[in-house]
């Protein structure tokens with residue numbers, strides 16, 4: 001069955017690639033991929049910028065999201081409500097709108113350009129992306145914490161462990177593994193989302209593709225290679241996620257309660 | 260210590276329209292082994308959970324060793340550390356070994372060194388007959404073994420009071436015996452215990468006192484042999500008849 005599955009998978013992927021290649025090569029008017037190849041240095045530096053921004057944003061998102069997710073399960077109503085507010089506002093508005101507000105309103109008002117110079121857009125963009133991702137990370141963390149059986153809390157607290165000790169030593173060790181697959185998924189989203197930073201002039205990879213498209217009017221030659229570059233980053237991440245998920249899935253245990 | 264170990268006055272708890280506890284008064288003296296029996300929904304678990312503050316009553320007070328037990332109070336962790344609890348579903352920590360389960364609280368709460376906690380932990384696992392399974396994970400243990408680890412885990416805090424909520428209800432008849440044996444030893448060694456149970460044989464033979472809870476009240480309370488031999492209320496008589504009068508299973 002495993003072998004059959006593999007054959008099917010290879011066949012489908014090959015068919016899809018053939019279709020895409022056929023479409024890419026038989027573009028009406030013809031696409032001049034040499035133009036993209038001429039700009040390969042720009043594409044490469046753009047991809048590096050994309051990866052750097054994604055890394056920074058992921059780090060910030062994990063930090064913010066971790067804090068907000070923990071706040072959701074804290075006993076402080078203030079921390080909980082602050083986290084809810086953050087998550088709801090961020091998840092309730094489009095990232096593009098958040099980016100515009102952050103860059104054209106907040107950063108301008110704070111005169112960040114004076115401090116950051118030409119890196120302003122990239123840094124503001126990465127921070128914006130981190131804030132955006134943090135809201136989703138917070139939900140991942142909260143869901144993972146809530147997925148742990150209430151009995152674990154009760155057993156730990158009945159032994160005299162504090163709320164914080166229970167969280168650190170009993171609950172989180174059990175749900176970190178459950179967070180890995182959705183967090184990897186969030187990292188994939190983040191890489192794709194970072195393409196929106198091109199609208200505020202960050203020279204990441206989509207920015208260079210757009211420049212090529214508007215200079216040459218050859219959209220295929222600009223965007224098909226771009227898609228391939230994103231896939232080159234996201235597919236390994238997805239693959240890694242699946243590997244981790246398989247590795248981390250605990251062996252099914254005996255039924256605990258009968259009733 | 261003079262006075263009761265557990266002192267409960269006027270305990271009430273409602274869930275929406277359901278009355279779980281309807282005015283419970285109870286004193287438990289040090290060394291007593293109290294069995295709590297009664298029909299489902301009678302409030303047995305709620306009473307037990309109020310004793311260590313897992314549940315907050317609507318009214319009434321609980322004191323253990325003279326200290327008030329209040330869910331959410333600043334000193335609740337210190338009070339709980341003196342009260343062991345064993346659950347029907349064990350609730351072992353799945354990411355820790357049997358020994359890790361037993362030593363976690365002594366190390367975190369009492370600040371014991373790893374060496375000291377391990378030494379005591381192994382002795383406790385020995386005591387419940389699991390000295391050779393110290394390194395096993397909970398999912399590698401049978402139900403009866405898990406529950407014995409859970410008992411050792413509770414004992415590791417050297418509690419002055421042990422609470423059991425149907426400790427054998429999730430177990431096969433074969434493994435029920437090994438858990439009851441451990442509890443019987445504890446009862447003989449003078450540990451103060453409150454045991455909610457459907458094991459009438461255990462209640463009758465191993466407890467010094469039995470409470471019959473019905474409708475959120477303690478409907479009958481007396482020395483176990485007398486209570487089983489001469490139930491006063493028709494409700495208890497009917498209950499005992501339904502549960503085969505506590506005949507050995």
Ligand SMILES: Nc1ncnc2c1ncn2[C@@H]1O[C@H](COP(=O)(O)OP(=O)(O)OP(=O)(O)O)[C@@H](O)[C@H]1O
Pocket residue numbers: 274277278279297298299300301302303304305306
């Ligand atoms: N968390 C809860 N939410 C709502 N109702 C509850 C809750 N816990 C208990 N109750 C209700 O309170 C009443 C008493 O429940 P309790 O669990 O104390 O009974 P019990 O004597 O332990 O019963 P059993 O033998 O079935 O375990 C029941 O009617 C139950 O449905």
Ligand SMILES: [Mg+2]
Pocket residue numbers: 303304305
């Ligand atoms: Mg119950």
